[in-house]
Amino acid sequence: MPKPPYRNDVFGRVMGWSGRHGRLMDALRVAPLAVFCLFMAVPYGENGPFDNGNLYVGVSGYLGLCAVLIVPLLWRRDRPLTVFTILSLACFGQWLAKIDPMPANIAVLVALYSVAFRCGFPWAIASGLVAELGVFMVIVRWQTPTFSIFFSGSILVVTVWLTGLYARTRSRYLESLEERAERAERERDQQARMAAAAERTRIARELHDVVAHNVSVMVVQADGAGYAIDSDPDQAREAVHTISKTGREALAEMRRLVGVLREEGSDGTDYTPQPGLAQLEELVRGAGVPARLRVGGPPGELPEGQQLAVYRIVQEALTNALKHGGPGVRALVELRYAGRELVVRVTDDGRGAAAPRSPDGHGLVGMRERVGMYGGEVAAGPRSGGGFEVLARLPVPDTRAA
Template identity: 55%
Template structure:
């Protein structure tokens, strides 16, 4: 509600500034109407209500733009006050406009302008006392204290606004840096994924070469074996082609140092991964459900890496006495992974700023899947991922 109110005030700032001047305008109107005429300082001439109303308008109207043009508004009001003094019109209640304008300068302009406005206001007080008071020095401190109090209030508001603006700028800069770090982490993760997919494709191509050579040797002596080898070449080639498309999409870093091509970990290595985590001191309950379908090597690598990253986060942030559970549910067209722990959950400090979760989303999103990671109600953390397999992916 307050946010909408502030937004409305920003959109209609001119209307708000005009309405804020209503008390001062009413004060000028009432003081003018209270007397049919107004004597000058010498008592010789008399000024009618029309002149006083015009004077009040000239003092109040410039204040409408005191936020956008505070120095100009103050200069106009001060000039009108000087003309009022020069023609001999005594001080009116609406002359408080000069203090409102001085406050606007102090609250929205640098200190040198605020000091200049205060000096002008003090000169006006002095000139007014010269004509109306026999003892200027004794009567000057009272109005001066009032002026200084308003001036200090404006300076405080100015400093407060600058402090808030610096905080907002710092927060925006921190947000930009955070987004940049997230993009860097995503790019680094894509590079690592590309390298792994490169190895997967290279392994599939190696299998195709071996199978094709076997089919060539067996085509005359064992046609059935040659047929099975050719079918294996076809199946492996389709998988390699799919992985190659993803590899091109991820944009592998060509300048990265290459290594020996080897098959990446997959579903068969999950048990070894769980044993390694248990050896590190984290109790893990590992269950699988459903008949295991034929899962391409690239998606097996995604499953392995998600479980590995989730358990690594549990080791880092779960706290003492934490335990974890890993569930792999095989469906007809997808695989659902659930990695949960009973550790600190939302209270745990994520030292990597969520870069591991970014990597999970990059991997799963590449195959059209989804991943959700969040603290569990009552404590702990849960990572749930769904990965389509086969033609669905």
């Protein structure tokens, strides 16, 4: 069973330390039983089943059987079924040898708890039945079989068994809460990054509109000045003055908008320039899901706008994997330069067709719009072997012909 992440407080650090040192913690837990058995060595050696008139032989036999029953408990965390099987066989051999029950036989109940806690429900049922059979065999051998005696012994076994099942259910519930909290935090951070990216895109579009408008005015005025420079110098001079004024206004507006893009916003959002292929590795590392980036083929040179389109496609695909892939999803981002074409493929091993779809999602529409601007195509959908795939193809411009 995977160990859940622990909180970053005193209790969490203690639990984290105990999780990293499981063998030591198991030894500390069985230490009281070992000490008690050691304390009872002399009485059992003198009057126990190993008594043959020699105290040394009696104590040695008693301690040997105790070691067989207690030492395997050190591995109950890693191999609970194996430990329970060993202890059950040891107790069966003890029953065949007609050796009376000892305090060390409690180790079987500890192993039963470990199986119920760490193994699947069928194994827990099987181990509980074996333990009940052991109670019945002990009663038949050393007691007068009555319903009340068998019921009393069964109560102890069932209590230990149910405690292990409850601890398993509780542990899984806490794991699910931790996982949901972490996933919600990753999605919140991802949404914040997407909002920042949308704001940068809005500012970039505003900058484009300002520059396009002012440059258009300057072109018209320059054309007019060219026609009037000989026939009407005053009109040409006015046109040149308008060009100068419009240019200064455009530069001032560009400085303002570019300054917003470069400086940190009042809410702590970093308005950096638009990302491209160079930032893909950082995007993959911080996607919130385990993801890898693979690049194949000789790289071609892409315009900044086309690099931004590739970046946004990968970002949207990883966001969908995080939101809809389910727990434990992993993703692979592949960029392959095939001649005059760039193939972008993002796959995950999540729930695929079984994943719930958001009715107001526009991710695929945005991908198609971005790719369509550059004459490419994109497809997205569940994979036949499970998971989801986003496949985009963009033409690579021939910069040598420019």
